[in-house]
Amino acid sequence: MVAVVAGVVVLSVLVGSRTSSPGAILDTADPQHAVYVARFERTLLGLAVGAALGLAGACMQGLTRNPLADPGLLGVNAGASFAMVLAISVLGVSQQADYLWFAFAGAAVAAVLVHGIASLGRDSATPMKLAIAGAAVTAAVSSWTSGMLLADRKTMETFRYWQVGTVGGRGLDVLVTALPFLVLGAVLALTGARLLNALALGHDLARGLGRRTTRDGLVVGLAIVLLAGGATALAGPIAFVGLLVPHAVRIVLGSDHARVLPFSAAVGAVFVVLADTVGRVVLPPAEVQVGIVTAVVGVPVFLALLRRGRLGGL
Template sequence: MTALVPSREDVTGSTGGGPARRLTLPASAAIVVAVLAGAGVLSLLVGARAVPLGAVWDTAHPLHAIVQVRLERTVLGFAVGAALGLAGALMQGLTRNPLADPGILGVNAGATFAMVVGMTTLGLTSMGQFLPMAFLGAAVATIVVHAIAALGRDGATPMKLAITGAALTAGLASWTTGLLLADRKTMESFRFWQVGTIGGRGFDVLVTGLPFLVVGVLLALAGARLLNTLALGEDLARGLGRRTTRDRLVIALAIVLLAGTATALAGPIAFVGLVVPHVVRSLVGPDHTRVLPFSMLAGASLVVAADTVGRVVLPPAEIQVGVMAAVVGVPVFLALIRRTGRAL
């Protein structure tokens, strides 16, 4: 994998002659926490059936049962969004590639394909059985994308990684569809999960994946300073005493745990890991000790907000969160492709 030399814009956060003006850390934290809380409250109250605020804590209220269902959905959305936002920040920091995202670089597609293989050929039925398959698929996809993109004189440039990831994602999607068409029973249980959704899942599903998410988060946050050191360049990082190969493996393991678990819990939700780190860096700068925790909070907010909007766009039907995330993410992705193409 070839690291890119940071551009002036990467270092200063501005295309002008000086550093970009950013909010203070407490102000940025207050904004992100307020958005997170607002997204959570709206997720409980808004939907095909509006719920008054009093029904949230009044167990005797006739609409309290709806709040209970939405609470499970909201908590799962927070967990999945935090995992995807954090995984995206890790991938962009590790590869120094502004286009990196678990959905774009084939990680989610690899996890999905492995889960379908397990369902159709091994008869797997429970979340505890799905998770190891999701991890395996995510890890293999990550290795394949970077190995193919690294071929050639220039190595794994951002554009080559994006193109390779898109090609692998398309291929895996075709193979996944082929397996599902051959097994109608699996297809029926898989089709809603395939578009990315956090609806219809209880706390039991989250509890199964929670230990893996916790380990992934701990590894990621512990690797914040590693990413800062790697950003200085491979040679300088080694000169500072870092074992860069080991450091990269630790970060890669965190990515696989976070993206693999999030995909197993909610399906393949793309673009969250792409959009969130860019927004966060505009608030707090490039320091990964700030980018990573803020990406968790912002990712959680984005997924829950997208899910809430999806409930009210076409009532009484719902648009799944994977579709709503793509509505936000695709324009950002195209803008980044254009910007990155000019920079290369």
Template structure:
């Protein structure tokens, strides 16, 4: 778990006068932007029907309509991936838990369950109506997982949080299925969204959720130094003048906005928020002023690449992005569980 927690030298430097030695930021940023741009271009060109490169700028090209359809899908994937990557980095930094992730800790399941309640019991059918319910469900699930895991002598250890989150997710999934079985009409419209997908959605859907994603991202990036301070310990953070309770609430609000909106837009896509921060910390170090923005870029790239691979792995059918993300995330999650269990 030490990789999650910046030491005093990570934040202030070895003599308290400046930042510690880190990987070159310009090179890291250039690589991240290049990977993201490459993922975006591949998303436009690759699929069941390959598109030639000149169709990207030739408005009269016969494949131009395919490019435009994929462009909307790619933008949604970038936004959802950035939100999930950032939310995962926030959760891991706030809880100092290497297994924290909106999917694993029940946040996605809570948002999903709340949305299904709105669909089946109140007849809601518009994304603007779903979003408030998604926020409430995500927040309630996060609070409940932490409260249950905190019971006992050792408090909310990483392993207890992961187990509690998995148990709550399973329970909420069962209740969600029960509600859907009682309403077949809702089930038909819900089943494609349930596996996590960015296909078949236009820019109008993204436009509804974008303001919430922007607010969540701004809160998150503004809280990077708060996470660095909190990582030094509660007592030292208070000694430095921080109001730790308020700081935690700000970060928690950002997590709810990001994870809740991403779930409402694309369904419950798990493991992106788990894998991305670990990769980013290995590249740029534990300082959250770097981890958070790079997690946005890496999360966006991962979702877009997973969606692109899902279009070609089983032609002519598509494998939804939620399934492809899980194919990458499950082995990483098992490895982290084993490593964390040995460290405890």
């Protein structure tokens, strides 16, 4: 996997919509050197975003015991997007580094809202109720976001390039701002492997095994908010990464979260960087945003897995 990640990084740096001389990579005096620097920066961003989304999706599916759970389907991405639009339109926030705080807040509120709605009634928050509540919250929040954008053309111009999901046009300063949150989220997520393995047996049995499911669930939930909120703030709502990647990993490695979590991060990083690389060359000289490429690839793959009944078990 390390070799695959390294190969994808080299491919992403060397391949683009414009042909450049490889010798310019080390020659700072060459005008094409700046092209390679920009590609390297967006590659690092793609790695961080992909790893965060893959890890967040694996945690969310394990925590909710729902194979369809991912930050996009359970309202986390929609909440982060709405908070960012609110910050731009109402509060006049213009610095991309400042979007992070609003994205985290929106993701957290959406996650709490979905879980609160799903917990109403009997049986508490079952996987089916979480999916329905997530779909409802996503639809409602997305409609509010669209309404605000239609009412404010200036905000729409600022938001529309971010909305489709892209890792281009971002500087390393933005990644540096978000990196501590992503690292903290990754550490919390990876330490939750035992909890997620226990939850796969059911909450009652997990408590019988000595797990404090409420406390541990809050820790994993915080990890999901940090990872999904940070990734959404950096690159926009990129679909299917958090949904497909954990399933692909489970098909190959099984359902042990001690292996699923780190490999979901690695495969997610590879998926996003490859999608960004393909988007640069598929329609030259224009670029296709990474969020569009992941959706184009993700939909048929997901439908094929559903048709063959090969979704990774939880």
